[in-house]
Amino acid sequence: MAPVDIQIGRGPNLDGALLGDTDPATQGGYPDHPPRMGFFTDTSVCIGCKACEVACKTWNAIPEDGLVFTGMSMDNSQGLGASTWRHVAFIEQRKPVAAQDPGVVHDQNVLELAGNPTAPGTNGDFRWLMASDVCKHCTHAACLDVCPTGSLFRTEFGTVVVQEDICNGCGYCIPACPYGVIDQRKEDGRAWKCTLCYDRLSVGQEPACAKACPTDSIQFGPLDELRERADARLARLHEAGVADARLYGRDPQDGVGGDGAFFLLLDEPEVYGLPPDPVVTTRDLPSMWKHVTVAAATLVGGALAAFVAGRRL
């Protein structure tokens, strides 16, 4: 048997490992590493083509994830799971989409010709939100923290990957994830999730989903660059009057220390099935261990008292 590798947190400083804005690759033990890579998924230009879902499945050889008709708009894959690493959400809303700019010149106004039934502000108000969801590759990743085998690890790119030859299927990572990303593949017993195409990154390629995205809704790159680009994009949309636009997972001070894969959304996160204020569960773990210690001492005290009182009882 190989010597046991003692891991105390993810680095010498446990506080830094559990909270706030840190560089996860450095925390993960890579003193010299490439920049942190991630995704910026701009849902305002997603057209719901599901090319990302298909590219992901094809590249990563993911098995079928259930051929069902859900009736949930165009969404039949329902959510992220062991065999769904990219998931396109579809939301139909009675909200005005307002003046849309297709970027091409029309000779005729076809909408007016059709009697203008869907003009803004009328009962025809309708907008269709589409968003491609993925593993967030959190700065503070609960799945990685709670994995008892070391199967989940931090890569040099700051991403979080499962080593399937190590995973023993304990399932602890599954309820630990605040986003509901990782899950168990029933027929195989192990936990699976997005690797941010670790194999492709290692040879300088971009992940399959980003490569396949026809509108650049999924943008891949160094995280600090993506954050700058997202800030500019948000400002542009706000300037254009899209007041609903907001960034999700962009803030390094949020409950997970910022996401490696973050989003531009056009509605509240929960509309897309995302938690509005996720917090890494291990943030409270030091306090949990303190309470466990006090409770264990209480049990010892209770047992001692039982033997004192037990003479008379």
Added chain:
Amino acid sequence: MTENRLRGVRPDRDAVTGVATGKPAKLGRRRGGKGRGGRRDGAPTVPDAEFTSYYNLPVINKPVWSSLDIAGYLFLGGLAGAASLLGAGAQATGRPALSQVSKAGAFGAGVLSLAGLVHDLGRPSRFLNMLRVFKVTSPMSVGSWLLAGYVPLAGVAAASSLSGKAPRIGMAATAGSALLGPAVASYTAALISDTAVPAWHDGYPEMPFVFVGSGATAAAGLGLLAAPVTQNGPSRAMAVFGVGTELAAFERMQRRIGMTAEPYSQGRGGGYLRAGKILSGVGLVGALLGRRNRVLSALSGAALIAASAATRWGIFHAGLQSATDPQYTIVPQRERLRAAAPPVGFAEP
């Protein structure tokens, strides 16, 4: 996708979606329905909150653990840990029958809980990967190492006590298992709390006390069930301690966490927990009244063991329910944001 000659003509990813009117989002009301958002008497436990979800699907993925394996693991770990203390104390105070029963029970429960843990793995043959690393950030890693140390010690203590052989080694093993026992009984609280499951995570400060109380109840029950009444004074006292600690901590937790505590009083989880409370009460009263009655004592012991198991099953199922229903994830987070930020305006800067 744009060809080079068209670059700059089409906006691509810089396309502006449209000009929204800035109407605030319509939020769905928290659904009513059977038992939701209120107590049985109709009084709401918390004010109805509004929340939106994605087709009412859960936000987090619920645990894939089977209740027999993992709720059983929680129950048996508590029983084993507390029984080791009872066994050591019984040996020290000259109660040989209670000592033997407790040590044998501790070892049996320890082995079974380990078996439950291994059986629940997706790849049981890879159990030893649990001992590949030691991580304080993973209660399951800490627990695996604890059990790896505890179960052999409990085994030696039980074997020595039952056979009467190697008393010195037996004494050392008894002391060792009594030292690790409280940790075995309590760490499982951190194990379930260290998840995104709302009912488990939010209850983390009280959960270890519920668990050690429940463990003490089960160990006391085992003593009452299998040892003679003359030696069971400490078991009766331990039942008082166990039931009292468990109920007090649980009550405190339910009051403190508010809405996320709903699954503890509803559905399958709530049913198990109510059964646990009734069995605890019945068992405790029976144990105290049946001080000289072997049959009543044994029945009370069985009730206390069943109470502890029912509590663990209840907590397990309540956790599953809180993970499956998106409101328990969304509403508390949304309220946290509302409390932290000014009420108007939904766009982030």
